[in-house]
Amino acid sequence: MERILIIGAGQAGAQAAVSLRQGGFKGVITMIGAEPAPPYQRPPLSKAYLKGELEEQRLYLRPAEFYEAQEIDLRLGVAATGIDREAKTVVTDEGETLSYDVLLLATGAPPRRLNAPGADLEGVHYLRTLADSERLRPMLSAPGRVVIVGAGYIGLEVAAVARQHGRDVTVLEMAPRVLARVASEPVSEFYQTLHRNNGVDLRLGAAFEAFEGEHRIHAARLKDGEAIDCAAALVGIGAAPETRLAEEAGLEVSNGIVVDEYARTSDPAIFAAGDCTNFPSPRYGRRMRLESVPNAIEQAKAAAANMIGGETVYDALPWFWSDQYDVKLQTVGLCEGYDELVVRGDPAAKKFAVWYLKDGKGLAVDAINDPASFAMGKKLITAGAALDPAKLADTGVDLKTLI
Incomplete structure (x- = not known):
């Protein structure tokens, strides 16, 4: 095997390229990315970078010179338009045909688009890329209300x-x-109170109808007829895996590019990693698709190892984080399917953790300004330790004694 091609220059694509070199692969690595910037962190785009507190270069996962030094052919501003599995080639929007022996799809999950009148008006924003964050930044200093559709993390x-x-x-x-x-x-209630205490007009059970305006947005209309005057809007209604290339190439797709436990698609010469994949989790006994930086990194590491002959099963414990005001949420595990919930600490003090148990064992932890619970949650869940709810709830009990 001499040529590995990576489509997607985000967190998963970049990690795979680095891991391939670290794993001893000496052949040609080509990575193509549609954006002009080298691979960068996305989480700060809705936080420090949006505020102007972080320079663009500090977002970069590696300096641009790193890829040259590692002989990684990084092609930026280039998008793949088609895959020919039989010929093992990829065509780009520049008309170039790139050959591969093994291909990695790391195409991510762009924001879901809002299908509503006025969604294409100037002033209606989505947030995924550097350019998106830069377009959104002026709204921080401009007059007028900001309407946000969707109360997810973004x-x-x-x-x-x-x-x-x-x-x-x-x-x-x-x-x-x-x-x-x-x-x-309990976590939802905490964040509802947090935002309302900070002056956010939070509308739950709100049925959005349309944006109004001539060329630029000036209002958001609800289905009950109310119009909310605004100067800008952000749509944050989730993300959809980018699967077009995979579908058109005839790969199996179902809520993401379907891969096995080795990150291999239905074509043995094509792997996939990151937000775009639907993978089996031995830990949870089901298929899932995750949108998180740790997932992208760890699955890309497994994919890279397996692309060069390894047999690494991907079964990392998921974790996530979010920063809002003076509050950091750190989540480990997935709470779906829990049969008992334990609150440890005081939500009113802005420091507590919600532990999710199933059959007496830890399933997930939401730790709010509580890094100790997050760290111990990782250890206890990984160990499969039996947990006493009463001891978990008692802040006088050292979590270390529960292992």
Whole structure:
């Protein structure tokens, strides 16, 4: 094997390229990315970078010179338009045909687009790329209300930044609580209180209808007829895996590019990693798709090892984080399917953890300004330790004694 081609220059693609070299691969590595910037961190785009507190170069995962030094042919501003599996080639939007022996798809998960009147008006934003964050930044200093559609992590993080810059903010969430897909009621209630205490006009059970304006947005209209005047809007209604290339190439796709435990697709010469994949989790006994930096990194490491002949099973413990105001949420594990919930600490003090148990063992932890619970949660869940709910709830009990 002499040529490995990586489509996607995000966290997963970059990690795979680095891991291939670290794993001893001496052949040609070509990585193509549609954006002009070298691989960079996305989480700060809704936080420090949006605020202007972080320079672009500090987002980069590696200096641009690193790729040259490692003989990684990094092609930026180039998008793949098609895969010919039989010929083992990829065509780019520049008309070039690139050959591969093994291909990695690391195409990510762009934001879901809002299908509603006025969604294409100037002033309606999405947030995934550097360019998106830069286009959004002027709203922090411009007059007028900001409307955010969707109370997931991106929406709430941008709401926090906007309020910290003195903007009036309305958040519209169709569900009865924020973070409904990913968190329990105690966590949702905490964030609802946090945002309202910081002056956010948070509307739950709000049915969005349309944006209004001539060329530029001037209002968001709800289905009950209410119009909320605004100067800008952010749509944060989730992300959809980028699977077009895989589908058109005839690969198996179902809520992501379907891979096995080795990150291999239905074509043995093609692997996939990161937000775009639907993979089997031995830990949870089901298939899943995760949107997180740790998942992208660890799955890319496994994919890289297996692309050069390894047999590494991907079964990392998922974890996530979010920063809003003076609050850091750190989550380890997935809480879906829990049969008992334990709150440790005091939500009113902005320091507590919610532990999710199943059959007496740790399934997940949401730690809010509580790094110790996050760190111990990782250890206890990994160890499969039996946990006493009463001891978990007692802040006088050292978590280390539970291992």
